[in-house]
Amino acid sequence: MVNSRNIIWLASYPKSGNTWFRAILAYLYKKESFDINQLDISPIYSSRSFIETETGIDTTELTPAEADELRISVFNNTYGNFPVFFKIHDAFTFLPGGQPLIPAEQTFAAVYFIRNPLDIAVSFAFHSAKTVEKTIENMNNSKFTLASSPKKYNNQLRQILLSWSEHVKSWTEQELFPVKVLRYEDMLSEPDKIFYETISGFLKLPFTLQQVREAVNACSFSNLRKLEKEKGFKEKAPGCETFFRKGIAGDYKNHMSQEMITEVIQNHEQIMKQYSYL
Amino acid sequence: MKRYRYRAFGLCFESEILLPELNECSSEITDVVISIGKVPNSVEKPVKQTVRFQLSESDFILTVSNIARYRVLNGNSITVDPANISAEDEVRLFMYGSAFAALFHQRGMMPLHASTVFNESGAVAFAGSSGIGKSSISFSLIDTAKYKLVSDDITILDFKDGEVSVLPGMPHVKLWADVLEMAQKDTSGLKNIRKEIQKYRYPFDDSFTEAPVKLKALFFLSSQHQQEIKITPVTGTEKFNLLQNNIFRSQFISGRNLLEKYFNLTTAILQRIPVYRVVRPRQGTGVEQLRDTISALLQK
Numbered sequence: 001m002v003n004s005r006n007i008i009w010l011a012s013y014p015k016s017g018n019t020w021f022r023a024i025l026a027y028l029y030k031k032e033s034f035d036i037n038q039l040d041i042s043p044i045y046s047s048r049s050f051i052e053t054e055t056g057i058d059t060t061e062l063t064p065a066e067a068d069e070l071r072i073s074v075f076n077n078t079y080g081n082f083p084v085f086f087k088i089h090d091a092f093t094f095l096p097g098g099q100p101l102i103p104a105e106q107t108f109a110a111v112y113f114i115r116n117p118l119d120i121a122v123s124f125a126f127h128s129a130k131t132v133e134k135t136i137e138n139m140n141n142s143k144f145t146l147a148s149s150p151k152k153y154n155n156q157l158r159q160i161l162l163s164w165s166e167h168v169k170s171w172t173e174q175e176l177f178p179v180k181v182l183r184y185e186d187m188l189s190e191p192d193k194i195f196y197e198t199i200s201g202f203l204k205l206p207f208t209l210q211q212v213r214e215a216v217n218a219c220s221f222s223n224l225r226k227l228e229k230e231k232g233f234k235e236k237a238p239g240c241e242t243f244f245r246k247g248i249a250g251d252y253k254n255h256m257s258q259e260m261i262t263e264v265i266q267n268h269e270q271i272m273k274q275y276s277y278l
Numbered sequence: 279m280k281r282y283r284y285r286a287f288g289l290c291f292e293s294e295i296l297l298p299e300l301n302e303c304s305s306e307i308t309d310v311v312i313s314i315g316k317v318p319n320s321v322e323k324p325v326k327q328t329v330r331f332q333l334s335e336s337d338f339i340l341t342v343s344n345i346a347r348y349r350v351l352n353g354n355s356i357t358v359d360p361a362n363i364s365a366e367d368e369v370r371l372f373m374y375g376s377a378f379a380a381l382f383h384q385r386g387m388m389p390l391h392a393s394t395v396f397n398e399s400g401a402v403a404f405a406g407s408s409g410i411g412k413s414s415i416s417f418s419l420i421d422t423a424k425y426k427l428v429s430d431d432i433t434i435l436d437f438k439d440g441e442v443s444v445l446p447g448m449p450h451v452k453l454w455a456d457v458l459e460m461a462q463k464d465t466s467g468l469k470n471i472r473k474e475i476q477k478y479r480y481p482f483d484d485s486f487t488e489a490p491v492k493l494k495a496l497f498f499l500s501s502q503h504q505q506e507i508k509i510t511p512v513t514g515t516e517k518f519n520l521l522q523n524n525i526f527r528s529q530f531i532s533g534r535n536l537l538e539k540y541f542n543l544t545t546a547i548l549q550r551i552p553v554y555r556v557v558r559p560r561q562g563t564g565v566e567q568l569r570d571t572i573s574a575l576l577q578k
Contacts, residue, residue, distance in 0.1 A: 055330035056376050063474045076329050151476045152456035153409035232503045238561035
């Protein structure tokens with residue numbers, strides 16, 4: 001058994017502020033060479049490449065279930081030194097054999113990014129070049145997955161997201177390691193305070209308020225947008241125009257009918273109330 | 279026990295296992311023996327050890343859970359210890375990939391992550407990471423532009439008498455269902471690599487070379503968010519790094535001796551072969567456009 005708790009998870013449903021936080025971390029750790037196309041300090045857990053390097057096995061020739069088993073086996077040995085960051089969009093679930101999807105015993109903590117599901121529906125629709133209606137349907141679907149087509153190559157492993165509400169619960173209600181929930185809307189209104197409390201207070205990373213402020217300024221939404229415009233952003237999905245689109249709260253009002261809004265609220269009322277979205 | 283003889287990557291294999299994906303070998307000299315047997319738990323004095331493989335300069339053990347364990351020894355033997363006797367397809371699949379890669383490294387053959395096709399003017403190799411389209415462009419050139427196959431996914435370059443040739447690999451290309459659909463190919467007569475995965479072996483028994491083919495050019499494929507295909511000739515250290523970064527299963531390289539050998543081989547190859555970097559748009563252009571752009575460049 002491995003006892004060192006080195007791993008920090010940056011967990012979220014897509015389009016909830018995860019990449020913004022990752023950009024700030026990248027700036028804090030690699031200020032001199034900061035580049036939005038090099039956020040490799042926090043690779044995604046579903047990336048095939050780190051598993052293949054560790055195991056020497058072509059994961060495209062494995063079933064999704066086998067690939068999940070293979071990935072968790074990588075953590076039978078201690079993985080890296082504190083802090084190891086992983087971005088993750090998978091819901092926190094358990095494999096058929098009963099073990100958690102992620103190495104809980106090597107986990108220091110998780111930061112869970114939550115955002116108003118009404119805004120996610122719009123942002124995620126733009127991101128994946130789907131309609132808002134289809135996106136709402138996916139967010140309601142307990143079986144929703146990413147990268148699960150058995151017909152084509154995907155550079156990521158299959159990710160089980162569950163419904164949006166189930167995704168939130170899966171991470172925030174598990175008791176295997178501490179989780180701090182960050183509301184995207186709070187990150188927007190009080191970035192210095194929220195990021196400093198999380199980075200220094202919760203994650204115990206060695207950065208001062210001054211340093212966090214500087215990173216927040218460098219990674220303001222308008223700066224990230226500008227950098228994307230100048231150099232592109234490799235984490236953008238092919239079908240979408242820009243990754244850093246608006247980044248505001250409440251944009252759903254410009255894109256959703258009353259019926260759509262009602263549908264989202266009906267499906268996610270409990271969690272929306274719990275996190276003050278209703 | 280009956281033994282079968284096969285030829286691939288310039289080697290003659292004598293195998294206890296039936297390997298229907300490979301062509302027969304008529305030579306009487308055996309380079310590699312493939313047998314079924316017990317694989318020990320560990321390599322003696324390993325220089326590298328992860329949860330799934332361990333290796334020294336001459337020994338390598340890989341575990342693919344619920345399928346098989348593989349041992350590659352002295353560059354001339356592969357022992358297969360199947361976990362599931364009925365999973366024959368799977369047992370062969372991971373042998374052709376990772377175990378073969380370890381074999382090539384033990385023999386100092388510097389496998390490249392590349393697919394290679396040829397016509398009367400020579401061979402062209404397409405290198406790049408998984409999913410970038412190496413097999414798709416090769417398939418397209420064979421299917422529609424009168425090229426023939428040298429090797430898919432793993433390319434072995436042979437440097438002899440001042441010439442660089444590519445050794446024939448296996449007589450098929452592995453393709454995902456979406457690529458075959460776009461090329462309007464019926465998959466019903468094809469065999470998928472595993473039941474659950476819609477990646478198929480497309481056989482090229484008649485469009486495959488039995489002999490090494492002289493290499494004419496090396497293309498390194500990558501993609502970016504952009505509108506047009508960009509092809510640029512590469513020189514100097516960039517050329518060197520591209521080749522080194524596309525060594526197949528470089529995590530199986532045992533140490534400095536092999537690295538030095540690959541360094542020298544890379545230098546020798548690059549002195550003779552033109553290298554191009556090909557950047558594809560992430561979306562919007564199909565394989566046909568890439569094929570036409572590359573064909574036009576090769577005809578110049």
